[in-house]
Amino acid sequence: MPREDCIGRRELERARRDLGRFVEIQARVAARRLGFGWEPGVSAPSSFDALQEAFEQSWSSGKALPVSSLHCESTIYGAAEVNHALRFWHDTQHVLTSHSFSDQDELQLAQHHLLTLRAAGFATGSLVYQLLRADTIGQTRCRAQVGKFPDNQLKFAITAIEHGIPAAIRREAQLLEQLSTAGAR
Numbered sequence: 001m002p003r004e005d006c007i008g009r010r011e012l013e014r015a016r017r018d019l020g021r022f023v024e025i026q027a028r029v030a031a032r033r034l035g036f037g038w039e040p041g042v043s044a045p046s047s048f049d050a051l052q053e054a055f056e057q058s059w060s061s062g063k064a065l066p067v068s069s070l071h072c073e074s075t076i077y078g079a080a081e082v083n084h085a086l087r088f089w090h091d092t093q094h095v096l097t098s099h100s101f102s103d104q105d106e107l108q109l110a111q112h113h114l115l116t117l118r119a120a121g122f123a124t125g126s127l128v129y130q131l132l133r134a135d136t137i138g139q140t141r142c143r144a145q146v147g148k149f150p151d152n153q154l155k156f157a158i159t160a161i162e163h164g165i166p167a168a169i170r171r172e173a174q175l176l177e178q179l180s181t182a183g184a185r
Contacts, residue, residue: 006162007127015127020082022120022128027085030092038088039064040080045091048100055095067091074152076131089113103144110136127161134160134168142169146176 031037036058044066045051058065067087072080093112099105113136114129122128134157142156143149150156150172160168 007158011127012158015131016076016078018122019128019131020077020079022117022122023077023082023086023089026116027089030089034059034092036062037064038067038084040069040084040087041066042069044068044087048094051091052095055092065091071149071153074154076135076154076157103140106140107137110140130161131157134165138165138168141165142172145169146173148172148176151175 027038045054046068054065057063065088067084069080069084072083075083077083077086090109090113093099093109094101094105097109097112099109110133114124114133117129117132118124135153138156138160139149139153146169150168156168156172159171
């Protein structure tokens with residue numbers, strides 16, 4: 001099983017901080033441009049139609065867009081607040097670019113995020129880039145193939161960086177199989 005120190009703990013933490021700063025900047029710029037911010041909660045929109053409706057309400061009222069506060073314990077961003085900022089940036093980009101929640105649209109939106117990261121000066125070989133790639137492209141492919149997002153997003157990203165996205169997805173499938181087998185006993 002991959003260990004965090006294979007990448008290097010300091011290098012990983014520095015990349016997570018740099019990515020977090022980038023995400024927070026993108027979210028603040030989007031909020032300023034749109035005229036509304038975000039509010040984390042458990043009842044955020046879970047379909048594209050619901051997101052479009054919530055976006056329109058925020059757009060017309062200036063009230064915060066609800067973003068999910070769930071599953072923030074093991075993200076690559078470190079702090080839940082940064083994960084909320086990512087979700088705001090990601091969700092508003094869904095609406096602004098007319099990308100639905102389909103796997104194909106999610107992958108296209110992931111490419112948009114990665115292009116924005118590259119434009120900010122992070123090369124494709126950088127650990128920051130690889131973290132965001134694992135989080136966006138990797139997790140989308142995982143959901144498509146395994147039927148769910150990884151439980152531990154940070155471990156998934158580390159595995160994807162060290163061994164490739166297919167290996168990270170295989171690991172998630174194995175973990176899910178182990179849980180199913182243990183539950184059947």
